[in-house]
Amino acid sequence: MDLQGFGHLLLSGTWVTIQLALTSLLVGLVFGLTGAAAKLSKNRFARWLATGYTTLVRGLPELLLVLTIYFGGSQLLMWIASGFGYDEYIEIGPFVAGVAALSIAFGAYATEVFRMAMMEIPDGQWESGMACGMSTRRTFFRIILPQVWRLAIPGLGNLFQVLLKDTALVSVVGLNDIMRQSQVAISATKEPFTFFLVAACIYLLLTAATTGFTMFMERVANPAARESRG
Amino acid sequence: MMNIRKLFATVALVTGGLMAAQAATAGDKIRIATEGAYSPFNMVDSSGELIGFDVEIAKALCAEMAADCEIVAQDWDGIIPGLRAKKYDAIIASMSITEERMRVVDFSEKYYSNVLAFVTPEGSAVEVTKEGLKGKTVGAQRATIAGQYLEDNLGDVVDVKLYDTQDNAYLDLASGRLDALLSDKFPAYDWLRSDEGKGFAFQGEDIDINDEIGIAVRKGDALKDKFSAAIKAIVADGTYAKINEKYFPFSIY
């Protein structure tokens, strides 16, 4: 396929897409863990807040989230900041808006994944941790979290694929990702089919790589299965 | 919740501090912002240099005022806010003088006038009047004056299509989905001259929407009058006409 010298542009777009996806993943994981903790907490207000978060976000189009944060975000932030006596302009660029929107969306689904995983851990695990004389915190980090992680990885892997595909939406507000760069190439070459197909293939490669990585992580997180000979 | 608000405020304060620091180092130099993505008025060449009509006008104005200038690129969406935050002192970026913007910034006198024009396939039989366009499909970019004009004046008789980018609108004009495209005339002129615009032409009369392009400065800044005087001077001494000629075979003042 003839890319007419636009290969490097697509490559730089791919790099932007990867950066966007990974940053959103990290922030989204924090949202997800916090959400799950809130949903399982004894505090009614926290539970209510987390339920509101997941219900709302899972019913809203991701594109609408991206647009709202990009076009309305600075207005909102400035309003909040003015409450603290800060009245200068706060700018939200496409990358930041993208990370915010995608991680909020990812976090809402990840909340459910983590919650399910946490509920799968039998109480006995907690109790035996205590019986060994570990503190609650120590039990959580040494016993519970590694198991939650193992149970959550397949679900999180699927969510990351969704996230990866949703990064394309951020091109609508002008981030120079794969989509945007293919559009730049198209406006010069007049070959929309060629370049969108190339873009599609890049996304396919990325999702395939993610599948591979998820499988690898599953192995790493599960030493018991790895060491067993069966 | 409280913590999140605190966090936002801290982030805001830090960014604010950085901006203030930037403004302080600027000194007496006049810093001018342009967008760099609006060919042929302001764009970036292959070596990363800002070029275009706006940039040349800016340089001519600085020479006229005998001022030391620096031209910087800034995203369109943040261009007015950046001015107010003192990242730079003026905007020369083909900005229309509108009431909305007048509330937050001051404008110099106009340095060119924008008109709208219809683009159709060459030899198209479509007449760009309200009657001639009845039932036709006409496109424009969303959130532009052309888009608004189309909706307000022809919205009841034509099928209006609004695009995220001008390039997508051009694509659909080329594919035959659009019978006509309404656009700012001068960038469309640039497109028509390029390879991609082959086979298309302006159709009918220009639409004067009384859209004047000026230089934006902070409210109450004395730069406003200096720029206005400098514009008058370069128009009078022919510098303006020379720059105009380089880009368009007709006067855009």
Add this chain to the structure above:
Amino acid sequence: MTWEWGVIWQYLPRLMDGAWLTMELVLVSGLIGITMAIPLSLMRASSLPWVKVFPFIYIYFFRGTPLLVQIFLVYYGASQFDAVRDSILWPILKQPYWCAIIAFSLNTAAYSAELFRSAIQAIPVGEIEAAEAMGMSKSVQVQRIILPRAFGIALPAYGNEVILMLKGSALASTITLLDLTGMARTIIARTYTPLEMFLAAGMVYLAISAVIIGLFRFMEYRFNRYQYYHHTDTPKNLDPLLRDPHIDQK
């Protein structure tokens, strides 16, 4: 920040026009998608490799790429070829409405086919064996046992897919359609009230998804009725010999 409730009320009728288009897009492409998904899932569940390979590639492509790429490929991509522009299909492909329908249908067909496949494979083997023992031919089995059972099993997951489709339909706004999102964006270009308009649009989306969720709960209840069947309480003084242990367990 000034918050203007007024613009929401003023433009609500136009937003609702957009909401109707959104619902129409979801409904039409959902129906076409299901029709395509059924043969795809049956082929995918087949044990013959050369039957499996086409649906595998199809599903892999549509699940592995962003919907935005797919919709652009159909809308802008198709017009690259003169052959397409001169064909009898052009009057259809020319319209953004049909391009959106085509892209959404192809996309949801891939996801639904995968759901139906796993549902087909989740049908207890005993039920298929029972059908075979009754002397049903393969096609009768598909009609009477496999599809109805798979549909019942896949229903909750399919409900989720419809919600995802609703969310994906917002992309129609990128090819000039005035769906709910497109309408909101067009209004904002004029009023400069992004937060108000997007909030209003968001609320409408939430309302539509609430209706979809309710509809699927109801359908699931009807379809999987046997699971919700409650026996009347067994009289306490019933002769132990007449007790049915299966009923008592419930």
